[in-house]
Amino acid sequence: MVSPEKKLKEILSKVLLLEEAEINDDVSRKDVESWDSLAHLMLINEVESAFGVFLSDEDTVEIDTIGDLKRKLRKLGVKI
Amino acid sequence: MKKDLESPNEAHSLLNEILEEVRRNPTPLNYWNAYRRIRKLNLSDKGIPENKKVKIAVLSSFTVDPLVVYLDIKTRLAGLYPKIYVAPFNQYPQEIMDKKSQLYIFDPDVIIIAVQAESLLNEDFLPNFTQISDDEKREKEKEVINHLKNLISILTSRTDGLVLVNNFIVPWFSPLGILDNKEEIGYRRFFQELNEVLTEIYRENRQVYVVDLESLASKHGKSRCINYKMYYRGSIALSESFLPVVADEYAAYIKALKNLTRKCIVLDLDNVLWGGILGEEGFDGIKLGDSPEGEAYVDFQRLLLSYYNRGVILAINSKNNREDALKVIREHPNMILREKNFAAMRINWRDKVENMISLAEELNIGLDSMIFIDDSPQERERMRQALPQVYVLDLPPSPFEYCESLKSINDLNTLTLSEEDKRRGEMYYARRKRMELMKSIRSLEDFLRSLNIAVEIKYADSFSIPRITSLINRTNQFNLTTRRYTQAEVEKMSSQPDKYLIYSMRVADKFGDEGIVGVAIVKKEEKEWVIDSFLLSCRVIGRKVETALLAKIIEDARKSGVFILIGEYIPTSKNEPASSFYRDHGFEMIEKKGNMIRWRLDLKRATVKTPEWMRVTYG
Numbered sequence: 001m002v003s004p005e006k007k008l009k010e011i012l013s014k015v016l017l018l019e020e021a022e023i024n025d026d027v028s029r030k031d032v033e034s035w036d037s038l039a040h041l042m043l044i045n046e047v048e049s050a051f052g053v054f055l056s057d058e059d060t061v062e063i064d065t066i067g068d069l070k071r072k073l074r075k076l077g078v079k080i
Numbered sequence: 081m082k083k084d085l086e087s088p089n090e091a092h093s094l095l096n097e098i099l100e101e102v103r104r105n106p107t108p109l110n111y112w113n114a115y116r117r118i119r120k121l122n123l124s125d126k127g128i129p130e131n132k133k134v135k136i137a138v139l140s141s142f143t144v145d146p147l148v149v150y151l152d153i154k155t156r157l158a159g160l161y162p163k164i165y166v167a168p169f170n171q172y173p174q175e176i177m178d179k180k181s182q183l184y185i186f187d188p189d190v191i192i193i194a195v196q197a198e199s200l201l202n203e204d205f206l207p208n209f210t211q212i213s214d215d216e217k218r219e220k221e222k223e224v225i226n227h228l229k230n231l232i233s234i235l236t237s238r239t240d241g242l243v244l245v246n247n248f249i250v251p252w253f254s255p256l257g258i259l260d261n262k263e264e265i266g267y268r269r270f271f272q273e274l275n276e277v278l279t280e281i282y283r284e285n286r287q288v289y290v291v292d293l294e295s296l297a298s299k300h301g302k303s304r305c306i307n308y309k310m311y312y313r314g315s316i317a318l319s320e321s322f323l324p325v326v327a328d329e330y331a332a333y334i335k336a337l338k339n340l341t342r343k344c345i346v347l348d349l350d351n352v353l354w355g356g357i358l359g360e361e362g363f364d365g366i367k368l369g370d371s372p373e374g375e376a377y378v379d380f381q382r383l384l385l386s387y388y389n390r391g392v393i394l395a396i397n398s399k400n401n402r403e404d405a406l407k408v409i410r411e412h413p414n415m416i417l418r419e420k421n422f423a424a425m426r427i428n429w430r431d432k433v434e435n436m437i438s439l440a441e442e443l444n445i446g447l448d449s450m451i452f453i454d455d456s457p458q459e460r461e462r463m464r465q466a467l468p469q470v471y472v473l474d475l476p477p478s479p480f481e482y483c484e485s486l487k488s489i490n491d492l493n494t495l496t497l498s499e500e501d502k503r504r505g506e507m508y509y510a511r512r513k514r515m516e517l518m519k520s521i522r523s524l525e526d527f528l529r530s531l532n533i534a535v536e537i538k539y540a541d542s543f544s545i546p547r548i549t550s551l552i553n554r555t556n557q558f559n560l561t562t563r564r565y566t567q568a569e570v571e572k573m574s575s576q577p578d579k580y581l582i583y584s585m586r587v588a589d590k591f592g593d594e595g596i597v598g599v600a601i602v603k604k605e606e607k608e609w610v611i612d613s614f615l616l617s618c619r620v621i622g623r624k625v626e627t628a629l630l631a632k633i634i635e636d637a638r639k640s641g642v643f644i645l646i647g648e649y650i651p652t653s654k655n656e657p658a659s660s661f662y663r664d665h666g667f668e669m670i671e672k673k674g675n676m677i678r679w680r681l682d683l684k685r686a687t688v689k690t691p692e693w694m695r696v697t698y699g
Contacts, residue, residue: 037314
């Protein structure tokens with residue numbers, strides 16, 4: 001089994017074109033050039049499919065950093 | 081985080097690396113990633129040949145950016161360098177109507193119109209459907225169709241680009257439930273009628289093609305065509321699993337437009353056309369009909385025969401004893417494909433790569449127009465490595481899956497299909513017989529005389545234009561300028577006889593009628609005529625029929641009081657066979673313009689005569 005951390009890292013790196021080493025909780029949308037609205041949509045969709053969760057409109061808007069995303073996932077019961 | 085770019089070469093090798101990754105592992109995430117990374121490369125199109133570039137405009141009623149991801153990568157995987165313009169969200173009518181819009185500035189080769197019926201119907205169409213009268217429904221149908229038809233007619237009056245318009249996905253749901261087809265116009269019927277009308281309007285049009293999104297959706301499964309999360313969050317009307325299917329379909333048209341069409345399927349025999357190893361099981365032991373696997377092989381042959389009948393060339397490349405294999409092909413009661421269906425055969429114990437090269441030579445076609453089907457993964461890998469131009473089909477291990485696998489190839493399409501095209505297989509067989517005769521006769525002239533060649537030269541008309549267009553776009557070897565024109569462009573030229581003359585030439589001999597195999601386009605200028613295009617199908621190279629066509633052009637020029645004929649030659653990697661054409665017919669070289677060489681014939685001093693043994697008629 002792939003750990004949730006590893007799964008998330010892969011999604012983040014592919015969707016946002018980040019090196020795995022660049023990924024940490026503080027990385028935010030304004031730091032990453034390729035994290036535009038379409039990429040955000042892709043990210044939410046991929047994360048939902050990968051972890052079998054549903055992120056509400058509010059959740060989607062409130063995610064501004066990778067840390068935010070992880071917090072939302074934890075709230076939905078993902079052990080990350 | 082941001083990598084700065086380096087040399088163009090480096091960018092291109094990076095491009096290939098990215099494409100290779102997504103080719104190996106084509107997940108939605110990898111498509112996305114590849115697309116975004118390629119965009120960051122800021123590739124310049126310097127040095128990329130014109131015929132590999134393609135400009136695609138997408139006009140849509142929904143967010144198409146995800147479609148662009150797939151369209152971009154799929155066309156790149158096909159060897160093209162796409163530039164894609166996306167019209168602003170749901171503004172396609174304005175873009176089409178405004179003469180100065182970005183769409184026309186972009187000057188696309190291909191225009192995709194992806195409009196959902198839902199966007200053209202009122203929001204209360206579904207809720208009220210069961211209440212509205214049949215007349216109102218008909219009125220609605222008209223509205224939807226007229227909206228598209230009017231926009232497309234404006235579009236085609238302003239651009240020569242190929243227009244691909246989606247038809248509508250017939251909903252699987254109906255508010256009428258099981259009674260849907262008890263109504264005169266049920267909910268599904270409504271959309272079906274839209275599709276029928278749309279298809280009929282453009283059936284004979286050679287610039288506008290209706291893309292059968294409905295069939296694609298059925299194949300994919302309609303409930304999987306939308307990802308509602310993406311639909312509501314981003315107005316993305318096609319799901320990530322359906323997007324590649326749709327993009328593949330567009331790519332099929334684009335490949336046909338860019339002449340990346342494959343012409344020939346090269347087949348292994350054992351475990352491809354029949355089950356088992358002939359050398360081990362023997363004539364009576366192979367599986368062909370009469371058993372579950374045997375039936376699957378018969379069906380596979382039937383499918384191949386349907387391709388043959390529409391003009392795809394079949395050939396054999398097999399390690400076998402020639403006589404044993406021929407006995408099966410000729411005599412096995414359940415064989416569907418027979419000797420006459422194969423344009424060329426290599427049944428021997430040589431290396432298959434070597435055989436492939438010699439097949440390409442014999443058939444006079446490029447390796448890049450061949451598909452190789454073999455059950456052995458080792459043979460396939462060897463072919464891929466040695467001849468990357470050849471398309472190697474990943475044949476599934478079970479013969480039950482062969483047909484589906486072959487159907488998935490979308491490289492065999494052409495934008496037009498003439499009667500000549502459909503008879504291509506037959507003609508190749510005649511050609512093989514002709515070559516046998518040639519070996520038995522000593523001089524070339526005696527051979528040509530013995531063929532009883534008859535030539536018919538005509539001006540282009542509505543019957544011949546599809547075939548003429550197909551020749552213009554497919555002929556590579558005996559093609560003086562390799563200028564490609566769409567059917568719409570040919571039609572336009574042909575409607576201006578004061579500016580252009582378009583000739584078609586039909587050739588027959590005692591082995592059969594080759595159909596139209598020669599084309600010339602002459603541009604009339606005041607004092608001189610310029611041969612803009614002159615080409616000959618590779619099937620008739622070496623029979624001196626080109627001389628007859630040239631002689632006719634000269635005769636026409638004289639009759640019009642024009643005495644200077646200019647011939648142009650633009651060398652390519654493939655048209656060496658045509659390089660000495662003008663010199664051989666007495667033209668003088670006058671200038672070089674870029675890589676084009678211009679030749680001149682003064683008709684007051686020289687002329688060209690048709691060989692006396694050739695019968696020529698003019699239509």
